[in-house]
Amino acid sequence: MCISTMMVLSLAATLERWPLWDSEIAHLEKGMIFSDKKSLVHVVQLYNLKRNRECKVIESKGNSWVVEWKHDYNWRVQATKLKDKDFFQIRKGLKRRISISPELPLATIIEVMMEKFQFTISYKKTWHARKKAVAMAFKPAIKGFKYCHPVICIDDTHLYGKYEGKIVAATAVTAANKIIPLAFAVVDKKMIKSWGWFITLIRRRVCRDLEGVTLISDRYTTLLSVVSRIWNNPAVQPRGYHRYCLRYVCSNFNKRFGNTVAKDLVWRAGSVRQVRKFNKIIEDIYKLEKNAEWRFSRMNPIHWTLCQLVKYFDEGKIIVENASNWGHLYTSNVQRWINEHQAKANVHMLVPINRETGKYEVRTAPYGMGVVLVK
Structure with missing residues (x-):
């Protein structure tokens, strides 16, 4: 063949x-x-x-x-x-996969339902389903966010009565420490999809191109998985950061151990500015609740304590002071840039020919010489 x-x-x-x-x-x-x-x-x-x-x-x-x-x-x-x-x-x-949002056309929702379930739904039912995913934001607050602290707090609470579900909200803090609302939405109880949709809207509509905005929230599993994928992810630009709300850390600790004294110590541990004091308070908590060590081992202190933030600046201050004592006036990156360009400039020499007409001769050691006009 x-x-x-x-x-x-x-x-x-x-x-x-x-x-x-x-x-x-x-x-x-x-x-x-x-x-x-x-x-x-x-x-x-x-x-x-x-x-x-x-x-x-x-x-x-x-x-x-x-x-x-x-x-x-x-x-x-x-x-x-x-x-x-x-x-x-x-x-x-x-x-x-269909993820209902206000931007999704009704015809697309109907088509996906038909292809996936072989069932045709009416425009009225489709419109009501999409309406459940509506979020509201305040334009003046969004425009003013770039003048606020680069921090956004998100939270949710249950709705009771005739209409069930949850309301999620995002707030910011001004330079005068005043709280302003940024956005809120009424969402379904299945929070992992709702949080992903809401946080994505916050990133696109509120933060936009701002770099380094910190998101503060509770630390339950569904929210952490969404934040790690959408917000606190080096692959996602612009890069954002995530920290835990100290009030929730204390509240969850009290729910777990039922010890109000230890709860107050957790608040102090998260609020102190010195690592030495933080370590002492943590030791006191372990004396009251032996199982607390396992719980704190699951939380990186940088995510919920003030002393770790202060420690970052203290360490940076030491690095700068040491560099200054050695005669370095700039950071390593800036100094490297200066050195590179200074090395390039060292091979050139400017020789005046006629100062009145602004004519000079540039002599380049490895490559010969040339004549240019310098204004």
């Missing part, structure tokens, strides 16, 4: 197993094959154009192509080139 015949049989077997896209097919699915990469790109663009969606290309190589929705709808197509063929195949399938 010749090689061309074997290739035809291999292609026939592939097409028998997986569908080859044609113009009559109105959907995309895992395993679908396209005649070439150009056809794949055209079909995916047409597919999303009919649904009023905008896509962005994540990866485009000779043997692979990845595209997803541009507005965080978690829809993705990943296709790769078949071995020894020009055909492209959708390998990873369509990853599509």
Whole structure:
């Protein structure tokens, strides 16, 4: 059997197993094959154009192509080139998860429900479902946040009565230590998805491009997992930081041990400015509650104590003083930049030719000399 015949049989077997896209097919699915990469790109663009969606290309190589929705709808197509063929195949399938938000079109929600559950919901029910995810923010407060301390406090509380759920809120503190509301939302009880949505809105609408904003919150598991992924993550820009609310640390400690004396000591431990005093108070807490050591071992002191913040500046002060005593006037990065440019300047010499006309000769040792005009 010749090689061309074997290739035809291999292609026939592939097409028998997986569908080859044609113009009559109105959907995309895992395993679908396209005649070439150009056809794949055209079909995916047409597919999303009919649904009023905008896509962005994540990866485009000779043997692979990845595209997803541009507005965080978690829809993705990943296709790769078949071995020894020009055909492209959708390998990873369509990853599509619906996360209701005010920006999600009603038609998209209805379509996803139909594809996932084979059930058509009315526009009225879809509108009510999307309305549950509405967040409100105050424009003057958002515009003024850049003049506040770079700290945002988030919290939630249960709603009782006819309407259940939770209300989540974000607040900031002005330079005069006045509290201002930034945003709030009424969300579902399943907080892990709601927190992710709310914190993402805070990052995009409030913080925007601000670097180093610190988020203060309670430390229950669902919230910590969201914050570590969305906020306190070096891969996410601009970079943010996360700290624990001291009031919640004390309250949770009291719930666990039921010791108000030890609870007051926890507050003092988080409030003192010297590491020496912090260590002494922690020892006193361990004497009252032996099991408290295990609990504190799970919390990094830098996340809930003031002394660790002061320690950071104290250590920085020592470093600066030592550098100054050695005659260093600048930081290491600035001094390195100065040294590099000074080394470049040392090979040049400026020789005046005619000062009145502003004509000078620049002599460069390794490369010869040239004449330039200096104004």
